[in-house]
Amino acid sequence: MRFVAKQPQEGINVSATHPLVEASALIVGLTAIFAGFVVLLVFLVEVALYFVSVEDEASLFEDWLPNDLITVAHTDDRLQETQRLVDQLARHWPESPYPFRVEIDESEDANAMALPGGLIIVTTGLLDQVESENELAFVLGHELGHFRNRDHLRALGRGVVLSIFVTAVTGGDVAGIGINIADLTLRSFGRKQETAADEFGLGIVYAEYGHVNEAWRLFERWKSMDDAQAELLTYLSTHPDTRNRIDDLKIFARETGWSESGAFTPLDW
Numbered sequence: 001m002r003f004v005a006k007q008p009q010e011g012i013n014v015s016a017t018h019p020l021v022e023a024s025a026l027i028v029g030l031t032a033i034f035a036g037f038v039v040l041l042v043f044l045v046e047v048a049l050y051f052v053s054v055e056d057e058a059s060l061f062e063d064w065l066p067n068d069l070i071t072v073a074h075t076d077d078r079l080q081e082t083q084r085l086v087d088q089l090a091r092h093w094p095e096s097p098y099p100f101r102v103e104i105d106e107s108e109d110a111n112a113m114a115l116p117g118g119l120i121i122v123t124t125g126l127l128d129q130v131e132s133e134n135e136l137a138f139v140l141g142h143e144l145g146h147f148r149n150r151d152h153l154r155a156l157g158r159g160v161v162l163s164i165f166v167t168a169v170t171g172g173d174v175a176g177i178g179i180n181i182a183d184l185t186l187r188s189f190g191r192k193q194e195t196a197a198d199e200f201g202l203g204i205v206y207a208e209y210g211h212v213n214e215a216w217r218l219f220e221r222w223k224s225m226d227d228a229q230a231e232l233l234t235y236l237s238t239h240p241d242t243r244n245r246i247d248d249l250k251i252f253a254r255e256t257g258w259s260e261s262g263a264f265t266p267l268d269w
């Protein structure tokens with residue numbers, strides 16, 4: 001008998017469902033899986049932070065400095081004055097568990113950062129720009145706000161937060177985690193975190209001076225800078241748009257009834 005090969009039926013490899021429907025089902029499925037992973041990672045960081053108390057964090061990072069920090073001499077006037085100002089401002093947050101430590105980074109990029117264990121880093125580039133103590137007080141008060149919400153740890157990235165957790169649990173040395181300023185300078189917080197830090201910072205300024213005059217004057221000067229000048233202001237790229245920020249601060253000050261007029265305190269340097 002001769003074998004006669006049957007022709008396969010037409011369309012045997014074509015699904016009855018429209019290809020666009022199948023493609024979208026695939027995209028939706030993959031997106032859902034990806035979103036699930038992201039939620040899980042965020043949750044893991046929150047769990048890790050829950051188990052590393054602020055007190056543990058403060059003692060683990062007591063003498064720690066980022067690996068690549070170029071600090072100024074401890075006798076530097078600006079360092080001593082900034083430390084004094086932070087200590088003075090922190091009295092308005094009496095329940096703070098952090099012993100705040102200031103270091104100045106020799107960098108022409110204007111920036112301010114909150115780091116583990118209560119370490120606040122300001123750059124020489126930022127200090128060159130401030131013209132009154134009140135302006136500096138708001139920048140520092142804002143960083144204190146990040147400590148209050150522990151944003152500073154979340155900004156380190158998941159990998160580092162999980163390493164801190166492991167170090168806290170095993171009693172290891174935080175020097176091995178490898179935190180570099182260079183990796184952190186461009187990290188920014190979410191809009192909500194920034195607003196909360198701004199409101200907290202403004203409250204600290206009000207508590208210290210009895211008014212909020214000059215609190216955002218630094219940003220007003222920055223707003224009118226040209227692009228070339230603004231390029232050295234890393235602070236601007238890691239914080240909300242200056243125009244919106246000033247408007248929000250003004251509205252907040254008006255709503256809370258904090259006066260925008262009052263004598264400002266000159267800098268001691």
Ligand SMILES: [Zn+2]
Nearest residue numbers: 189194197239
């Ligand atoms: Zn901030």
